[in-house]
Amino acid sequence: MRKLLKTATLFGAGMVFIISGSSFAKTEDVNGMFYTSTKENFSKESQACIECHIKKTQFVVNDWKRSAHYKFKVGCYECHKSDKSNPAAYEHHGFIISTIVTPKSCSKCHPKIVKEYTESIHAHSGLIAQKAEAKSGGNFAVIVLKALGWKADRPIPHKNTYGESTWKDIVNDPVWEYAGVPKELQSPAPPAGAVVKIFANWGCYSCHGTKIKIVKKTKDRVVFDFRTWPMVGAGAINPDGSIGNCAACHPFHSFRLKIVRAGIGACGRCHESEDHPNYEMFGKSMHGAMFLSQFNEWNLDKPVLKAGVDYFAPTCDSCHMGAVFKGDKMIYAPTHNPASICKWKLGMWKLVFVRKPGKPHPALPSVKYPTDGLENRKRAFAVCTQCHSKQWAANCFVGGDLSIGFLDSLRRIAFDVEKELEKQGVATPLDRKIVRNIGAMAVRPTEIAMFHYAPGYIWWDGAFRAATELVEWLEGSVAPRLGADYVSKYVPWIKTYEEKLKAYKETHHIE
Numbered sequence: 001m002r003k004l005l006k007t008a009t010l011f012g013a014g015m016v017f018i019i020s021g022s023s024f025a026k027t028e029d030v031n032g033m034f035y036t037s038t039k040e041n042f043s044k045e046s047q048a049c050i051e052c053h054i055k056k057t058q059f060v061v062n063d064w065k066r067s068a069h070y071k072f073k074v075g076c077y078e079c080h081k082s083d084k085s086n087p088a089a090y091e092h093h094g095f096i097i098s099t100i101v102t103p104k105s106c107s108k109c110h111p112k113i114v115k116e117y118t119e120s121i122h123a124h125s126g127l128i129a130q131k132a133e134a135k136s137g138g139n140f141a142v143i144v145l146k147a148l149g150w151k152a153d154r155p156i157p158h159k160n161t162y163g164e165s166t167w168k169d170i171v172n173d174p175v176w177e178y179a180g181v182p183k184e185l186q187s188p189a190p191p192a193g194a195v196v197k198i199f200a201n202w203g204c205y206s207c208h209g210t211k212i213k214i215v216k217k218t219k220d221r222v223v224f225d226f227r228t229w230p231m232v233g234a235g236a237i238n239p240d241g242s243i244g245n246c247a248a249c250h251p252f253h254s255f256r257l258k259i260v261r262a263g264i265g266a267c268g269r270c271h272e273s274e275d276h277p278n279y280e281m282f283g284k285s286m287h288g289a290m291f292l293s294q295f296n297e298w299n300l301d302k303p304v305l306k307a308g309v310d311y312f313a314p315t316c317d318s319c320h321m322g323a324v325f326k327g328d329k330m331i332y333a334p335t336h337n338p339a340s341i342c343k344w345k346l347g348m349w350k351l352v353f354v355r356k357p358g359k360p361h362p363a364l365p366s367v368k369y370p371t372d373g374l375e376n377r378k379r380a381f382a383v384c385t386q387c388h389s390k391q392w393a394a395n396c397f398v399g400g401d402l403s404i405g406f407l408d409s410l411r412r413i414a415f416d417v418e419k420e421l422e423k424q425g426v427a428t429p430l431d432r433k434i435v436r437n438i439g440a441m442a443v444r445p446t447e448i449a450m451f452h453y454a455p456g457y458i459w460w461d462g463a464f465r466a467a468t469e470l471v472e473w474l475e476g477s478v479a480p481r482l483g484a485d486y487v488s489k490y491v492p493w494i495k496t497y498e499e500k501l502k503a504y505k506e507t508h509h510i511e
Helices: 002-013 044-056 058-064 076-080 111-118 121-136 141-148 167-171 192-202 204-208 257-261 278-284 286-297 316-320 373-384 390-423 429-449 455-482 493-507
Strands: 027-030 033-036 089-092 095-098 214-218 221-224 324-326 329-332
Touching: 044 058, 044 076, 076 095, 089 221, 111 121, 121 204, 141 192, 141 429, 192 204, 257 316, 278 286, 278 316, 278 429, 278 455, 316 373, 324 373, 329 373, 373 390, 390 429, 390 455, 429 455, 455 493
Parallel strands: none
Antiparallel strands: 027 033, 089 095, 214 221, 324 329
C-alpha cells in the first residue's frame, strides 16, 4: 500500500526531470509518459555532451528531456555526429560533429519519413526559389533593386539621416566577432545587392530555405554566413549535400508533435502574410474557430490521431498529413508530403494547374511532382468525410474548382497587358510589381482561400481586391500609355468614360 501511494504521488505531482551535474533522476514525465532512465541508458559520447551542456546550454538539454528522443535513448551525439566528408563538420572536445543536423542525419532512424519529405515540393522549395530568382531576375532581392532602378553594385553607406557614419558602432559591437559576415558586407559602404540580400534571406528564404554557406572554418569552429544560417527554411540546401530541414517544422530540441499540429507553431510560421495567408485564413474559418477554442483539451502528441476521438476540429497537419480513418480502419497512413490532399498547384503567382505525376516543376524541371491531383482529391475527400457528409465536402471542393477560371482570367489579362507595354517600349519596373502583386497578392491568395473557407479572404481580400487592383491599374496607368481603345477590350467602361469625359470638357470649355 505504501509503495502504491508513493507511486500515485509521483504521477499526481507530474514529477519534473532535472539533471544536476552528472546525475540522472529515476522516474520521468515526458509528454505525460512515465518511465525509468539512468545515465547508463545513453552512449558515453552523449553522456559527455550532457554533463557539459547542462551547464553551458541548459535550455537545450532540458528541452531535449521532453522529447521522444530522450525516451528512446537518442542523445546529443547520435544526432550531431559527423565525419570529415561533411564540410560543416569540426572537432569538438575530441568528437567530430556538425552543428547543423540535416535530413541525412535524421534518415538513419527515420528513413521512410525522410524519403517522403525529400521527394516533396517542401524539401525542394529552396532550390525552386533560387532557380526562379536566377532565371527570371524578378524575385526576392532582385525585384527590389529593379523597382528602384539601382544596380547591384551601387554603394549603400552606413549613415543615418544626419549624415553621421554608424560603421564604427557596428564593427565595435561585442557580437561582431561571433557573426559570420561575408567579405562584401565588411565595408562602410557595401553594394546594394549584398545588403538587400539580407532582407531576402531573412524573409523569403527563411521559409524556402537558403543555400547554407561557410564564411570561415578552423579545426574546431565553423562560421556560417549570417544571411544563410540559422534561417531553418524547409528547403535548405545543406553543406553535406542534402536538401531540406526537419527542424523547419519540428523545432529543436523537443521536436514535439504538438508544435506541428497546433498549426501556428510550424505551418503558420511560413504560410502567412500577404501572398499566402493560409494560417490567417484557417484562423478566420469555422475550422479555426473550433480549433483555437478547444485544442488545449486534446493530446496532440500522440503518434497517430483519429478524428472524433483525439481531435474535434482539423488543423493543417490533420488535413494535409494526418492519418485518415473509415470507421476503425486506417485507409490512409500519415505522410510527410503536405501536398498529399492537393489537387491543384496553387503556390505559384504566375500559374495554377492540376498536379500530374512526373510533371516537371515550371521553375525547376528536374523536380517532378510525386503525386496525382485527382488521386490526392480522393484522399482529401476521405479526410473531410470523416466528419462531414459527402455532399457537404463535395460542395466545398467544387466551389473552389469552379472559381479558378475567373481568377486566372484576371491574371491572364495582367500578363497580356504587360507584354503589350513591353512591346510598345513603355513598360516600367513598377508594372512588373503591379502584375506580380495581382498574381501573388490577390489571385493566388484567393485561390487558396477558396479551399480554406475564410469569408473575408474570399471576398474583400479576394475576388474584390483582384478585380479592383487590375481595373485601377488599367484605368489610371495603362490607358494613358496604350489608349482607352486598347484597355476597353478588357474593361469596356473605360472607353465610354473617356468619351464622356472628353465631351464634358468640351461643353464646359475645360482644357
